[in-house]
Amino acid sequence: MAKGFDTATRLTAEKAQAFAAQGFIFVGRYLDHPTSWKALSAVEAKDISEAGLHMVSLYERTANRSREGAIAGQADGKQALTYAKQVGQPEGSAIYAAVDYDAQAADYDRIEAYMRAFDAEINGYELGIYGSYAVCKAMYQRGVTQKLMQTYAWSRGQVFPQNSIYQYENDISVNGIGIDRCESNGDAGGWRVGMAVKPAAPQLSKEVAANIIDSFLKKHWTECEKERVKAEQEGRSADAEAWKGLRDWQHHLANELRAASGILIE
Numbered sequence: 001m002a003k004g005f006d007t008a009t010r011l012t013a014e015k016a017q018a019f020a021a022q023g024f025i026f027v028g029r030y031l032d033h034p035t036s037w038k039a040l041s042a043v044e045a046k047d048i049s050e051a052g053l054h055m056v057s058l059y060e061r062t063a064n065r066s067r068e069g070a071i072a073g074q075a076d077g078k079q080a081l082t083y084a085k086q087v088g089q090p091e092g093s094a095i096y097a098a099v100d101y102d103a104q105a106a107d108y109d110r111i112e113a114y115m116r117a118f119d120a121e122i123n124g125y126e127l128g129i130y131g132s133y134a135v136c137k138a139m140y141q142r143g144v145t146q147k148l149m150q151t152y153a154w155s156r157g158q159v160f161p162q163n164s165i166y167q168y169e170n171d172i173s174v175n176g177i178g179i180d181r182c183e184s185n186g187d188a189g190g191w192r193v194g195m196a197v198k199p200a201a202p203q204l205s206k207e208v209a210a211n212i213i214d215s216f217l218k219k220h221w222t223e224c225e226k227e228r229v230k231a232e233q234e235g236r237s238a239d240a241e242a243w244k245g246l247r248d249w250q251h252h253l254a255n256e257l258r259a260a261s262g263i264l265i266e
Contacts, residue, residue, distance in 0.1 A: 001183040003028060006167065007059065008038035009177040016051035018175045026054040026190050028149075028165075028182065031083035031095065036113050045087045045193050054190035056149075056165065057089055058099040058130065060098035066114040067107050071096075073114035077121025084125060092197030094147045094189025096128035100134045102154040110137050115144050130167075133158040143262035147189050149182075149222075209261035213254045221250040 005019070006028025027048060027204065032039035040055070048055055059080040065072055080095050089095075099111055101154050119127040128147035129139050135154035136148040140162055149165040159166060165188050169181040184190070191197060224247035231240035255265045 002186050004028070004056070004165070004184055005174070005179040006056070006182055007179045009179075010041065010044055010241055011048055011177075013047040013051065013174055015177065016048045017146075019050045020053050022175075023055065026056055026182075026184060026188070028056040028058050028096075028180075029078050031034045031057050031059045031087070031089075032081075033083070034086070039083070040087050049181070049192035049194070055089075055185075056128075056188055056190045057084060057093070057266065058098060058149075059083075060100055060130075063098070063100040064103075066097065066099045066111045067103070068102075068114065069110040069116040070113040073117030074121055077118035080118070081125070084122070088193045089125070090191050090195050090197045091124035092126070092215055093191035093195075094126040094128040095122050096130045096147070096149050097127065097264075100137045102132065103135050103136075106140070108135075108142075111135065112139065114137060114143055119145070121254075128164070128189055129233055133160050135159045138202050140259070141265040142195055143259050143264070146259070149188070151180075185218055192251045204257065204261040206234075206261045206263055209257040209263055211262035213257055217250045217254045221247055224250060226234075 002025040004026035005024060029040040030038045034041065044163060045055060059076065061076050065076065084095060087180045095117060108117060115129060126147055127145045128149060129136065129145055130149040130151065132153065133150055137149045137160050139145060140148060146162065148160065148162045149167065150160050151167040153170065165179050165182050166182045167182045170179065171178060224243050228240050228243035228247060230242055246252055252266060258265050
């Protein structure tokens with residue numbers, strides 16, 4: 001895991017170098033209006049890059065803004081795109097939109113609508129989502145994005161295994177500034193100024209995914225289940241277990257296709 005942190009405090013060149021010397025690999029910083037106290041600037045982005053750190057872009061209008069749905073997501077995505085261009089963020093990297101509250105299941109439809117509208121506006125960039133375990137899991141299963149930054153807050157001790165970033169400690173002081181400690185799997189969509197980023201692979205269409213699932217995988221799942229039941233009835237426990245494994249593999253493949261195409265995982 002790569003060692004990192006996020007902060008609302010602007011980093012000087014000296015601060016960035018100090019963190020890099022301590023083994024930090026990346027820093028999460030905010031895309032915001034240039035007059036905002038927490039906004040990443042083009043000068044700061046250059047200083048961070050020259051210190052050898054990667055940046056992870058975060059966007060948060062207000063803590064529960066995502067609960068306002070698609071219209072809010074559209075407006076915020078447009079702003080995030082503008083700010084990303086202003087600081088020199090290369091296309092192909094990620095922008096993480098925040099769900100910075102203890103969102104409940106009743107909010108998930110509006111959060112999904114916000115995120116999809118936000119994603120539609122950040123042309124050239126990959127959508128990331130910051131939130132609790134439950135939010136990250138729900139948005140992943142709904143096929144919204146695979147770039148996830150989970151906070152331990154509101155997560156009740158659970159860690160989602162598909163996280164790109166895990167924020168595991170909040171509100172501590174390092175090198176004289178307040179930070180949150182994070183770790184990354186190395187595929188978080190981070191960037192440096194002037195860095196060439198490989199674009200994300202195109203998403204599989206829902207129509208193609210559904211056709212493969214319905215025409216092949218569901219058929220094979222049913223065949224495997226029939227063989228499993230037959231083997232159990234005949235007392236062939238080893239064969240039954242083998243058929244169960246093949247059956248479950250069909251289900252796994254179907255869910256991988258669903259996730260890749262934005263179909264709800266079953």
